[in-house]
Amino acid sequence: MKLYDCKIAPNPRRLRMFLAEKGISMQMIEVDILGGENLKAAYQAISPRGLLPTLVLDDGTVIDEVMAICRYFEELQPEPPLLGTDPRSCAMVVSRQRHMEIDGMIAVSEIVRNSSANFAGRGLPGVAAGVPAIAELVDRGTASLSRCLGFLETYLSGSPYVAGDRFSLADITARCTIDFASWANIGIPKTHVHTQRWYDGVSQRPSAAA
Ligand SMILES: N[C@@H](CCC(=O)N[C@@H](CS)C(=O)NCC(=O)O)C(=O)O
Numbered sequence: 001m002k003l004y005d006c007k008i009a010p011n012p013r014r015l016r017m018f019l020a021e022k023g024i025s026m027q028m029i030e031v032d033i034l035g036g037e038n039l040k041a042a043y044q045a046i047s048p049r050g051l052l053p054t055l056v057l058d059d060g061t062v063i064d065e066v067m068a069i070c071r072y073f074e075e076l077q078p079e080p081p082l083l084g085t086d087p088r089s090c091a092m093v094v095s096r097q098r099h100m101e102i103d104g105m106i107a108v109s110e111i112v113r114n115s116s117a118n119f120a121g122r123g124l125p126g127v128a129a130g131v132p133a134i135a136e137l138v139d140r141g142t143a144s145l146s147r148c149l150g151f152l153e154t155y156l157s158g159s160p161y162v163a164g165d166r167f168s169l170a171d172i173t174a175r176c177t178i179d180f181a182s183w184a185n186i187g188i189p190k191t192h193v194h195t196q197r198w199y200d201g202v203s204q205r206p207s208a209a210a
Helices: 010-022 066-076 087-113 136-158 169-184 193-203
Strands: 002-005 027-030 054-056 062-064
Touching: 002 010, 010 066, 010 087, 010 169, 062 066, 066 169, 087 136, 087 169, 136 169, 136 193, 169 193
Parallel strands: 002 027
Antiparallel strands: 002 054, 054 062
8 A cells, every 4th residue: 555645744743643653664655745745646646635744555545534544553553552542531532632633733834825825826725726825714724722731731631631541642742833833923822732742641652753
């Protein structure tokens, strides 16, 4: 199988961290998002939405969306579990993962895409020609991210990891969101001591370098 990847982009990094935690390696093909390689016909023929990451199985099946690809590998190789271990913990991982992805990762994407010259005319990720930036989305993204960081601090004040006692995809998405937010010069608020403790701990894991 082949994994289409982009080293600088946060969603492909979520998957690389997940694979690093599992100890899985495979053929990676780098796609240059900033240069617009993902919008060209050759990549669209592989992944029609033009998004990264995308996994192509040996039988030709194309799987996009980080959550779906992670689910695939969790089924193939359950250890170490990163999507929960019983009905309750599985539900908590999905719930917290989605909080971090929807309120955090997508919010930062809104801030960056609507304020950076690098994404001029690329207001939506992937194939969607000539979508202009909307300045108001920067404020909306900032508000969503602030809310997300507030909830993250609350979660981490009650448990060592984002979805409970065990490191999971929710931690990976939170970590990638925080590092992505630095593109917009937004960091962990000084008062968020639980988040900082967690961040420093996650930094010790080899997967943080992925
Ligand atoms: N929900 C998707 C998000 C994928 C996504 O937005 N990827 C970004 C990179 S972080 C992308 O492909 N951007 C292409 C572009 O900016 O044109 C997932 O979880 O895989």
